Amino acid sequence: MESRLRSLHAAPGGIRWSELLKSLTAANPETPPNSIRGATHQLYMRHSGEL
Numbered sequence: 001m002e003s004r005l006r007s008l009h010a011a012p013g014g015i016r017w018s019e020l021l022k023s024l025t026a027a028n029p030e031t032p033p034n035s036i037r038g039a040t041h042q043l044y045m046r047h048s049g050e051l
Contacts, residue, residue: 021033
């Protein structure tokens with residue numbers, strides 16, 4: 001979760017969903033892409049007011 005938040009805070013003007021998923025997948029190659037997508041979606045749903 002921390003790496004996702006760091007990626008979002010590093011782009012104060014925003015980041016495209018696909019670019020975020022690509023960077024997270026590249027940083028965590030051992031994690032299945034669909035798991036990253038699902039976890040990132042849950043992060044967004046829980047913290048959308050903060051992002």
